[in-house]
Amino acid sequence: MTAPSPEITAFWRDFSDAQASLQAQPLRERVEAANALIERHLSGLALEMSGDDDDVVVDLIVTAHGLTENFPLLMQVVAAAPALQHYRVRAFRERTTQPDFPIGMEGFELATSEVLVALEQDGGQAALEIRFDRDIPGDYADHARNMAFIMLDHVLGEYDFAVKVGAVDFLDEPGDPQAQWIGLHQLPPVFDRYWIETLGRTSDFPGSEQDWAVMTLAFGGQGDQEGDGHDGAGVPEDIAIVSINRSANAVAMRADLTYALTLDLAMGNRDESAAVQALHDQAATLLELPQLGIMAYTMTRAGRRKAVYYVGDEQLAKQALAPLLLRDEAESLALSITYDPAWSGYFEFAAH
Known part of the structure; x- marks a missing residue:
């Protein structure tokens, strides 16, 4: 783990010093x-406490109010938390x-x-359709929608609502006659079953035999899926070949697999292409055996893979x-890391 920033260190020092007061x-x-303490040092985060006035120890919840761009900072703050006599530090507002x-x-x-909810698929995420099981006065329509969002945050928890849920649409009447509508208070177990049974998110790492598919992409559009296997050399300049690890879907959006690490390498002749592919596969092995990460997809385009x-981590x-x-074959390496908890890069291709 990287050392905490000076701002994080200063916040926890001040918080520790203020425990008695x-x-x-x-x-x-x-x-x-x-919250006055954290606002002094860090923006975009807030603190909540779960407990009673006379509890010796209460939960101290660090929240980003669902803004995913602040989730990395939130996790760094929680990871840097010292031992506190009166507080258990937690990341994200949990489900009620x-x-x-x-x-x-x-x-x-x-x-x-x-509040009635129906689940659908939205790329790699779950979409929610919402309607109200009572009359909503016209003056309160916007209030009702805002309240439904607040409720969703509490019912599903901050992380799941922000990361796993895509589109949220409000309907006056049911659209799909086959949709299964449930009360929002019944959503958590139904959502979890949908996540596992319908979307296939078991959270289990796949074994060594993984399911790969290949598609071709033209600069002006997307080609048809072509089959299984890894891409090779000889790709025309106006074409990209994408290999998608379908087996990675099982662990997609896990809260401990939120960073997309890219190894981008130049490849020329067929021998160099084979060396680059071997390096990428060896990197996958080094990450997957200790379950530090998983190869999600590869793209070959314009002389690079x-x-x-x-x-x-x-x-x-x-x-x-x-x-x-x-x-030597990594001499041309361009390495980058982006925070992508919803695996949007992966589902740009895997959702098709």
């Missing part, structure tokens, strides 16, 4: 004081243990049981690959 306050005031609840907004009240791996992944990347 925080404990002397009621929980609501304690939360306000804690009582999903059947009402909330009110400006004189209007809505219960989760009055890039392989994309989803990893959890970018520093551990780089360390695992370091000896391999010192080889």
